[in-house]
Amino acid sequence: MAVAQPVGVYEREDLLTGCQAVAEGIRLANVDVIAAYPIRPYTEVMDAISKIIADGKLVAEYIVADSEHSQFEIVKHAASVGARAFAGSSGTGWMYGFEALVVTATDRLPVLFLVGNRALDDPGAFGVEHNDALAIRDMGWLLCWVATAQEALEHVLLGYRIAEDKHVRMPMALAMDGAFLTHSQHIVRIPSQEAVNRFLPPFDLGERRLHPDNPVSIAPQVNEDWVMEIRRQNWEAARRARRVIATAYEEFNQVFGQRYRPPYYFEEFLTDDAEVVLIGMGTVAMPARTAVRRLREQGHRVGYVNLRWFRPFPTEELRESLRRFRAVGVIDRDFAHGAPDDGGVLLHEVRSCLYPVRERPAVVNFITGLGGRDVSIQDAIRMFEITQEAAREDRLDGFVTWVGVRE
Amino acid sequence: MIKRVEINYRGIFQKTLAKRIGGDIVMIAARMGQVGFSNGRYSDAPERNGIPCKYFAFVSPDLSEEELEAECGAKLDIDEANISVVLDDTMVKGVEPWAWHGVRPINEKVVPYGYMLVVSRRRPEDLVRFMARKPYPYYLAILEGDASFAGLWVYRDDLTHERVLGALAALDPQLLSIEAVKGYLWDKTHEEHRVEAAQKAYESVRHNVHEVTPLQGIDWPYEIPKLPKWHEFSEGVVVKAVPREFHLGPKGQSRNQLFKRGTTKSQRPVVRFDLCTKCTLCWLECPDQCFDPTPDGYYDVDYEYCVGCGKCAEVCPVQECIVMVDELAFEDNRSPWEHWKRDPEGYIRWAEEKKGTHRVLPNVVTGTGQRVVEAEPVPVGGKPKPAARAGA
């Protein structure tokens, strides 16, 4: 995107992997407490952060924990005393700490986590799949996918800004595709500290901070008298988060130039006159966008929707967008065995989102790229072709295709 | 028609008993062609010993099991009780099983002309004077006996179970007929003394039923708090701590105002301040922090928070200085130390009168009985003697 940047907000360019870009974001956000535990592929972010700390570029408490559970509990409790905290994980490691992830959300502590998406064992696998991060989708988390290293760095700053907002105070999971983004090097513009400081205020947990000067009890045992009201409060916070997200991107643009376009929660690529679109999350955007360009050269009216925010789900905005098309192909880099129509997780979200639309587009589903299998431009073209066919033939509505599997 | 029976009991000590009574009501009603089911109040779990808990039995002669379940199942507490059984009579002073609910009247759920069945050795008027006034009449039945007392692992087979079933038959023969009760007990155990116990209870309770009129009872002194709406309390499961506050003297220590625990006790410690050596042990060992240090070096008791464990009486090194006394001997929770300071001799007379002539020392293993010994009262001005420890 060739948009003029305000002078001085980016201080330099560097060749960084997605993980290293996140580490730069952590440095710029002046994070206070970081807890590490190794698991591929997210680990590289901790490799980078520990070096940043060792080089004196960030003052922070850096703890190598004994397990993911401890790692997550450490940052949760660091946040409870008012510290800005960071952790992350991948695949089954993320699941090992799942209990801590659940309570971080119900305690409404705005920690930022990196999820370097990885297939769930068994068999052991390092490649990308989205099931790890998607497991928290109902737990009261903010969950967002980035597609480039530049976005990754910027969403660390946006993530803290949104998560720590006093109207939100929810933990934030920043998901990125393992290997394809975590380990792939790109030229990244690194913002200046001064610009970051203008955008991101210091963390203030206010009246909820655990400190002898603010004696509170956090999370006493409840009975049936309270749980429903507490869930209702958290629901409200997730609803408020939608507004705060939009505001945060607007503020970000004000400081850093027009980096992101409304509606922010997702990004549309050549959809203005499109008849059919694909929608997906993460790095699948690259082959999909290339396929769009190639197909358009042949006269096909196709486009791509890159969904960034999965939680909160941009229901209204996405509904208004997708209703314009004749067919929508949903790309799932995940599985949901035994789900309706045997489709993936994103299929059900998108289809449910479109349900109130009277003249709704046909929706088809693609399960692809599991376990790190590459999704090629040819795969994307094939997905477009099936979606185009669904636009013509009613019987294909709800059809699920596995793309890239040996058959 | 649905008959709802609630069984009020003290956590752990009567847990097995209450569960067996509830279950057997269902089994006996079934013999009479009725449907029923039984459950405990789930929010009481995990039970803490002494805390007021509830078990329920629901019986209907004409509804299907599904309808009965729909009306009474999946509910945490009942709205009304046709019969409210009370297995420990000290609970007539009210029950506070959970924070935020205040102290609830024991007869809260009893319907007009419904029954309270209390296991007690007291006269009806001595129970009614602690209970809330109801706007309508109901009946108080007394099953003569002591509160059954057992631990988690050993069931105390003292026939309370059989006697309560017999008593219920006396109150509502349509719910349980005495023939059905006896038939059930015989078929289950083939033990004559169990059948007899039920029969005797049946006969004695029939003559121990008293109408309680809307004029009897007290204006309930405890406010029942209203639960806030979701937007009326802070987000993030944060609760303000108890404010830090301390001075010497009665109620000088800040305490949790929304959960007072006092209804957990069936006994309370009576303190002879004149015998106290100020050793600090009662205060130091109290798991509930209910002793207040006084400016003159004594330890006052905040009975609103005392749970009646008896640990203070056990660790007190002075004979007769702290003695556990039945909770129903007391009208209020006023400061005993203030009473003593105001009227030293009067207080000691009062204390000795409350303590009575005998001392009850429970055996160490729960539910294995107790020793009752004659008291050796120490007169005013008498010299403190070292206490004999029953436990160690």
Add this chain to the structure above:
Amino acid sequence: MATADKVLVYDRIKGVKQIPLEEFYTSGHRTCQGCESATVMRQFIKAAGPRTVVAGSTGCMYVANTSYMTTPWIVPWMHTQLGAGGSSAVGMAAGLRALMRKNRIPQEKINVISFCGDLGGGDMGLSGISGALQTDYDLLIIMYDNESAANTDIQATGLTTWGAQTTFSPVGKVERIMHRRWKKNVAAMLAVGHPNCRYVATACATFPPLDFLNKVRKALSIGGPTFIHTYDPCPKGWDFHPRYSHELGELGVRSGLLPLYEIIDGEVVYTYDARKTAKGRIPVREYLTRQGRFAHLTEEDIAHIQRMVDQMWDEWEVPGVAPFRGTLKVSA
């Protein structure tokens, strides 16, 4: 014993009259009558004082203590997960240190204390506690051991005494003893493996008097990560009348089954040594027969427990602490 040239200086409570009168964990909690674990809560925070933050793992002392929307805590307190006794303390300590380093909160000594039960600390959370004891944060982890998962109605844990009846180890028609694990030696295990940890102790809340209070003071003043294991008689789960909580703890200690010691910078100090009392160790029978959970034990069972305790005091390299013996002959 600590020698004269190695004296630990701390704010010792010299007599019962010096115990702070003020409570920081106050009345109005939902614990059992005669709960000794509640006494542990009360005593540790009395010793630590108001400039403290506390995390409490899931267990009785969480569920029973705090009933929403109320609390018995006067100091700041937060729930943590069952296995997070160690990590919660690290998190709070790290957060406070970072904020102080960056001058976002005033520099001061704030005690960080985390407590967990025997199930949470001794079984599930052992790895997290081990991790915490490897850090250089000032924190104290207290494992209150009532020898069961008391909050789920008394299930056996790795710290339940051999032979005890629990809801997971009932007495049956064929099996009399379902719980055949010997009590895990958590405090010494942690002391042996964590050179960064300068203070480990075992304690009983009220016996000997002042002992536990001063152990908390010592742990907090020596600094770094520290650990105290308390033995808490549980009237509900052990099945004794609540009136006798103190006696049961005292009997457990005097029988030698529950050894009291502290390990300060690698030196073992026995804080109650039954061997050196006039009566010596009392038979474990006196302790066991006062609990309903042992009502099913036979003479042989009691003799087995006695043998194990005798061995612990008579044959271990460090009696009551470290179970190593140098007596095994390996054949060629």
